[in-house]
Amino acid sequence: MVGDSSGLGVERSVERTLGHLRALDTASAEAAERPLTLEDLYRQQRMRMVRLAILLVDDPATAEDVVQEAFTGLYRNWSGLRDAKAAIGYLRTAVVNGSRSVLRRRKTAREYQPPHQADARSAESLAMLTAEHQAVVAALAELPPRQREVLVLRYYGDLSEAEIAEATGVSKGTVKSTASRALDALQRIMRSH
Template sequence: MAGDSRRAERSVEQTLGHLRALDSASMEHPARPLTLEDLYRQQRMRMVRLAILLVDDPATAEDVVQEAFTGLYRNWSGLRDARAALGYLRTAVVNGSRSVLRRRKTAREYQPPHQADARSAESLAMLTAEHQAVVAALGKLPRRQREVLVLRYYGDLSEVEIAEATGVSRGTVKSTASRGLEALQKLIGD
């Protein structure tokens, strides 16, 4: 296990070291101070490769780098000297990549609120008017009350099974069912 870990570390170190060496060899070292144009020409691909390694998507990496250069352009006059620009740029690419990854994570974790399926005309036609009123009233209950009542009376589950399915305590199932039945009675009565 430790050997695999060291082997993986060496592999990563060699690969990234090779990329770093390639990037360093291609950099120019001008005698005059760097301009933003010089920096763009010399560092753009290196920053794109950095961003690709962080976000794992070339198009997104290019967007991140473009945003970093745009920010650098806006703040160019506020830099201590042109040599500080590279550090600013690198930090902007890393922070931009982090933002992309946070947005991805948030998007993956988002679950839209449950949308009740519309009942088919056939299924509603088969229900009596009283049953239709109950189904309509169930749709107006808060989510947890609706879940508990449906699991109990449609799913024919016990309080313990409902508690496991919904992730609440048995006591919460009992009180939620009680409040749900009261609310349902009021909705049907109206």
């Protein structure tokens, strides 16, 4: 088990791991000016959205597809958006919804085929993480999709409960209870490894 045995230790591990990944992304995003065009937004937000999708679907190629679809949808709706901040929210919601669709399709496919374990993480992405961070990312992959979404959006996306509720289409109370259950489950998973 990594960290201490309390739920608070697991939460700190999740926060450190996903916060570390968020810091890598925001450092490059903050260096650029606020997005003004779709092209600027694509350059500044693409990798952040890909990392978000990877944390949700656990497959880099699929994550790229999800993000590409999100940007395609944004392009179609560009004229109806208020500002760049609304565009980022649109992208985040589209990535979450696209990831959900992927996971539903995977579940359906598994019902008709024997399950297989895909080697989703690249050696480079894991090499950048410490052993503790690797353990947290591996444990996140074992959580149910909704729990994983809430933790990733909270600690990687650095979103408030209200923003998570909006991105996932659930109530703030559901976000709070899901996060609590997810941290408990994560603690159990990490203890068992």
